[in-house]
Amino acid sequence: MATEKPTRRTRPADRKGQLVQHAAALFAERGYTQVSLADIARAAGVTAPSVYRHFDDKQALLAAAVLAGVDDLEACTGRALADDDAQVADLIAAVCTLGVRRPQSTSLWRWASQHLTDDQNREVVLRTRAILHRWAGALAQGTDLSEREAVTLAWAALSVAGSMSVHNTRMSTTRALEEVELLVRRVIALRPATAPPLPPLPPPGAGVPTRRDEILDAAAAMFAERGYSGVGVDDIGAAVGITGPSVYKHFSSKMAILAGIGQRSATRLEAGVVAAYASTADPAKLIAMLVDSYVNVITSTPDLSVSFNNSYALAGQPTAHDLVDLQRHYVARWVDLLMEAQPDLPRERAAVDVRAALSVVNDAIRMRRGVKRPEFGAQMAYLMKGVLDV
Structure with missing residues (x-):
């Protein structure tokens, strides 16, 4: 056998x-x-x-x-x-x-x-x-x-x-x-080419920048240029003229710095939300104003793009839990407004539409594509509103 x-x-x-x-x-x-x-x-x-x-x-x-x-x-x-x-x-x-x-x-x-x-x-x-x-x-x-x-x-x-x-x-x-x-x-x-001008961002509040602000500014600029993983605490300290260990007097870790950048961008976005709701109750006009606010914030400081592009590093971090919730709540507000403006639009479609609109400007900023052209912000807002049909 x-x-x-x-x-x-x-x-x-x-x-x-x-x-x-x-x-x-x-x-x-x-x-x-x-x-x-x-x-x-x-x-x-x-x-x-x-x-x-x-x-x-x-x-x-x-x-x-x-x-x-x-x-x-x-x-x-x-x-x-x-x-x-x-x-x-x-x-x-x-x-x-x-x-x-x-x-x-x-x-x-x-x-x-x-x-x-x-x-x-x-x-x-x-x-x-x-x-x-x-x-x-x-x-x-x-x-x-x-x-x-x-x-x-x-x-x-x-x-x-x-x-x-x-x-x-x-x-x-x-x-x-x-x-x-x-x-x-x-x-x-x-x-x-027909994009209307982008309404200007309200002037920032007065106040002398603190050491904490300087650290956040330097870190945001370097994270935007080299990525979160490519920057160390010593690099951030050197950029503001202090030693790496001195940074820890203001932030407990590099992750805390990233979370601070995210919190600062969330505060700026929330200011735009407050201003929008103070001027109108129409959902279509509200979301159009939030688009303008978002574009203004993301084009005026690296904070927002840094926070968005490095969100994977914040995921699952106990210290960043509140920030992640804020970001989700902000996007959910857009989804809710879009559904109010377009009552026949199901939530899952509204969520896809909002993420697609945000991707248009987020990608352009990430790849530095045309960001120095004077019409850049106006065109980004115009394209985002076109995606959302508002």
Whole structure:
């Protein structure tokens, strides 16, 4: 009787690609610094040492994940605009499908620059810019859009398509795709050159800055430039002319500094809420005023973008619990107002709309895209209101 041969376990054909997919999903969900190689190995069902057969370290995995996302964007753009008869509708469908089904492909590269090398960033920027200019060409064809307007709309459309990665709204894939496509169509119908002026931010209150304010100012500027993980307490102290240990007289930890930055931005946003409610009770006008306030705050100080971009570091921290609640409450207020302004809009759709609108300006600030142009703030507010249809 012949003996039965033991079954040999076969290795997946593309273990490297599998690792990249799991890494991309984890990085997008938790942030680069909060994910370890062991986490990635566990998600892929392999041992940590086996990851090193394909990648030197975690940074190499991040670079591969980011470039894989750019590959996906190039591929879907190429398919949608493959021939002369290609329609903008085909491009919208392709990009939104990618954003909903593989959100890391349309979002991971947007915040990973601080963890990539100069050469890697250069490749990502050049390739992404080429993709967006192809989109802009398709959007401008047969319209009165200028090249700059078309590029602005292309970037905004990408932000909307990739916005599903920044929240966990429960919605079926089909409905999410329908909503994101609707929002992208709203975006491309806009004309940024017609954006009305942005109402100015009320003048700041008088008062001499304290050492605590100086520390927060310096930390916010450095976190914005180098990322939270790339800055130490000694760096912050040096920026304000004190030693690292002296910083601890004002803040118990670097995390406490980040929380302080978040609290300060929350206070500024709340001032905008109070001013809005003091002037009108109309929900559509209220949310439009909150858009103006948000854009004014995020363009006048790095606090808000730093708080938003590093929210993963605050998640789960007992000392930051109140701040996280404030941020959620602020976004929930937008959702409630949008539902009041549009009574037929279900909450899950309103939540998607609000996050998409916020992503437009958050992404532009994060990538420093056109932020020095005098019309930047006005155009961001105009695009956000267009997404929200207010």
